[in-house]
Amino acid sequence: MIKKIIALMMMVMMSFSIITSIPAAHAEEKSAETIYQERLALYKDMEAITQVPWYWLAGVDTYEKGLRRARKDRDSADGVINIYFSPKEWAGPLNPDLNSDNPSAIALFDGIGLDGNGNGKASLKEDADVLYTFANYLSDYGYDDDNIQIGLWEYYHRDQAVNIITGHARIYKKYGRIDLDDEHAFPVPLNYNYSYRSTWGDSRGWGGRRIHEGTDIFADYRTPVRATSYGIVELKGWNKFGGWRLGIRDLSNTYHYYAHLSGFEDEIETGDIVAPGDVIGYVGSSGYGKPGTEGKFPPHLHYGMYRDNGYSEWSFDPYPSLKSWEQRERSN
Template identity: 55%
Template sequence: MMFLFFYPFHVHAEEDIYDERMALFKKTEALTQIPWYYLAAIDNYERNMKNSDEPEQLISIEIMPEIWFGPGNSSLLKDIALIDTFNGKGKDGNGDGIADPGNEEDVLYTMAMILLEYGPSKDEIRIALWNHYNRDLTVQTIMNTSKVFQTFQGINLTDRDFPVAIKHNYSYRNTWGDRRGFGGNRIHEGTDIFASYGVPVHSTTYGVIEMMGWNLYGGWRVGIRDIFNIYHYYAHMSGFSDDIKVGQVVKPGDVIGSVGSTGYGPPGTSGKFPPHLHYGMYKDNGYSEWSFDPYPYLIKWERMAKDKS
């Protein structure tokens, strides 16, 4: 239960905050020609690096003081002319003559201008993100999230689904952290959902398919990176849906494959254990990625799926 704060159970009660964010993203797009969904994805990525116990901010992007104010600007002077003198990158987004890292419009405008140093195209933005964050997974996550936002033309994407079709018989319990022997002594990094061969496997969230294929331990498996900096791992499937591929945007309820018993051997190995779906979740905090217990979320999403059925 120690990781629950990383993936919120509750939707923000005020939808107004999403409208305010979108208005700022669209305004900054109009000023800079940087598509709004890239700015939204950067903001979303940084928000989900933080502890959700902190008060939710309208905009969560943070730019280091030495970058914002410039080397040598030890007094952190906010006048845009002085910041330019010190080769800082802070910009005035709201027209008041100062560049304030505590002002949402200034922050978004500054982030957009940092991207524009490289250009407005997708490839140029990718390069700008790498130079800003210096981390491949961060760039990949932001680009994936921007693709989701662009596809659905919104940022308030809070639907979820259970990973196994609930109209079929299935069973599961909390198996995260159990010992596993195949491949050496290790812990079970997920929850096993037992069901019959061929039961449809659903995407639980909005995201992008990042990985699919064979894995020695997981058999036929799919990995989906969602908009909350979470990697969702679906394993032991009997096969994939014909219409899915790496790089594809998915939404909750999309069928990505079916329950099987593949794995624990070379490609095609099957039947070494009863048919089930292994479902794992991995959190990225901007520095490292690790497994956490999906069981509490599965209980929540199962209830949501049954309420909708």
């Protein structure tokens, strides 16, 4: 009861703050800086109301942003918050008006939608309402990391979703800001000798007929290999195809795969947070055999990218991203 009274008082106060702007302009009409500022302000406002740490809300929102990008059944967000609720989920499955923004009617039909800015409406088109609804859901489980993770599992019913969101939250907590997803680095330093071309989809024969799911960047042995994005090291070890390899999950839910390394950077371990340009390993020719096998092909970095859609992952061509990151880095 006390919690509800506090929440109501905070919502009244918020009615005089930034989040009461009705309805906000479409995100694509705003500058990137403005979008980041508005998002962070909303996360922190909702933390004040629900006690759910802002970086967890940012982690969820970022995960949902990646899902919107990867799936065809979700449109782009209308505002700056990317969390998705279907009209049935929001208004209630038996609600005859799935566009209803009446909180009483939504509650009557067991909808999840709540009024987050105190304007008397619970609208899917209001960023504050959407974010408050999810934050309120998480707050029912608790405010510490373990209970929030339980709440996330109960919502998504997928371990990988919880892991990805947890990684996003850890990154935001460490850096204290959210404008990180546009920063990238080319996988090898530009002052080293290297060459590459688009090789995604080429046929491969060793170990069975398959396609090449990545781009090969040829360079000398022990050329440094760098993280291309902010992310979490999800995987480290040996694979008979990729040799010594690392996997890093970034803030777009994309998994970056680095293979055929000659070795890893000292002390890098699974669970580590990395930033663009951090050295994570070194170019080699490992793979195509038991652990330690090397020299069956020229030294190079196999770089792959895999997109997560909330159900599964699939590879896509990393070459356009590599060219973009290389060109941007050369121009700086």
